[in-house]
Amino acid sequence: MSTSAPARAGTRIEFPYLDGIRGLAAVVVVLYHAWLFTGLSGQAVASSDLAIPRLIIGHGYLGVPVFIVLSGYVLMLPMARNGSSWYSRGFGSYIFRRAKRILPPYYAALAFTVVLIAAIPLMRAPHDTQWDSKIPVTFGGVASHLFMLQDLNHDWIEQINGPMWSVAVEFQIYFLMPLILLLWRFCGAWVAVGITVAASIVPALFGVATFAHPWLLGLFAIGMLAARLTFVVPSRRWIEPAALAAGLVVVAVAYRALPVVREHGWLIELVMGCLTAAALVALGRLAIAGRRNIVTGFFGSRPMLFLGLTSYSIYLVHSPLIGLANLVLLPLDLPLVANYLVLTFVAVPLALGVSWLMFFLVERHFLNSRQRDASRELRAAEASAAPVEAGHDGRRAPAREAAADEAEAAY
Template structure:
């Protein structure tokens, strides 16, 4: 039974940082050469690295998980200091780095003519820049239209989704949570919001991500329960089989069953968090996950939001600079992955220090201090430390 006021599970940081790097690796492949060049030149490798977009459902499940932990600990099914305080803290953490990245992207496009004209590359989906696309990003509404969602800086659409879920959590999800069985809430929301994937209308909204957020909430409930339910191993096995079935069906059909991949991936991550979190909270270390709590992984998790926000336009520019060299596609991909991507991460590191580090929450400030002093964030047991993190923003 947990008796402390706050909770921290340190390997969540490294897990988040790893997800950010997976997304960067995916985009390095996606931006290589003209549109489709990398997939044609490296079909097998493309089938592997091309699943990198699954870093997004990892972020969403993590967000639901860590934001729900203090709610579960409070016992009332509500935020301790009210909805306004919750949204204020989320805004302070999420929005300043987001707007810095938006200004950075717009300034880069305005300053570099190479980024302003179509070139037959993946970058073409980011331009031209017009007033509606800019305003939709300013108000975090770009996910509401297929004409806006990929403009300027592609990864930003998921930040908009997460921002909107922050409002749904207290206004919709928690009220349902207090009135209905939690597994029913998760199943019903996920099933209903998968409908656009079946009817082929509105799927660009990724509405099922709300269900993944709810999966994270449920994982938090299980983490702080007295004991894990007996069905958890069976649920993990069934979800694993579902994941295999979805990936095989996707390969056989020749189409990417993205919504269903994201749902099963989210389910697996939620089950992992429930199992690993429960063991850690109860003093039972989870050795396979401890690698994510090492000093380098903690630091990677600390800057993961900046990595996520700033890398895309830099990779787009790097590809356009390389194109006139006429490199073979495989060589260009290697340069994108092992030169351009690390440079983009380095710029993100700089932007973290310039902007994001001034808006860290208290826990993250402690992590930063501990990392720089080559210590762990705290020597206290997992169940007496703090956990206020979310999504790529930690």
């Protein structure tokens, strides 16, 4: 493709701040669920006492479209770097690596949640809380989770462990990515992404299977396009300001159409996805140019990198633990605000601790090569008490790993 500039031979450009963005998105989702699980079902949403939390984190579910755009972005990066539009080792190798990275932690978290529900009677009985949507655990629910198909059935999608539905959606998108690339090859990037986005929002326009969030496929394609725009020829200096301007235009239009956006949740997610993509393009091109900034410095800091490294485990494990904590608090008859504060400042840190344990016991054994390097770097920095270099966004590293191993996990 003439509009792309491959990286120099023998080098590859890294964007470690992407892990920090992923980590923040995971924490935002956790805080959103702590608010959502507070008290009885719907009580936190309707309570005027929790109006400020609702204003701040009431849209925390938008972390999901951020994850999806990030996924399309990082999975397209190896091709964007090399100016190609197909997998360097073929589709079979690509899907095997994705399965190896995603499935073992997913199945471990699924087993953990099922055992937790089976072992604690409190979690098996309905109490008119948000947790009620996760029970009872049925054969169809378990089977659909095992085959990652729970998002296709309204009765299964929320069962057992709610956030897992988006992992299933993402895994299914992996199999559709080659179709987007074929369209890309024959129609061009913009047309291919436009067709994908249009096709993905048709079900939402007609109110068909909206619980499955079909528009996430379009957001994944937008993330792919953002990766390609990140690597367009450097002479096109208008890309960074244009990307930021496009993001601001999207936000402005959404604000003007706010009643419509509120009425259709998929529009909010589409707006958030476009804004995320625009930011990724701008940050990526600044990183390639070696221009440091506060944003990439923050997301590339040691705490954010650690959050990013463990974000998948955080995403997989937190929901049943927060749900259990709320069930334990209910008999105490605490004021709703106190219930919320305990969930946020006690249950959430405990859930993060269990997530780290899940990462240490399971997920770290299935990291890709880049993530293993990042993990070793963080451990070495901790051991020496030396700060991780926050300015390494956009650094160039030896190409001792195959381009096929550069694809990162979606969470």
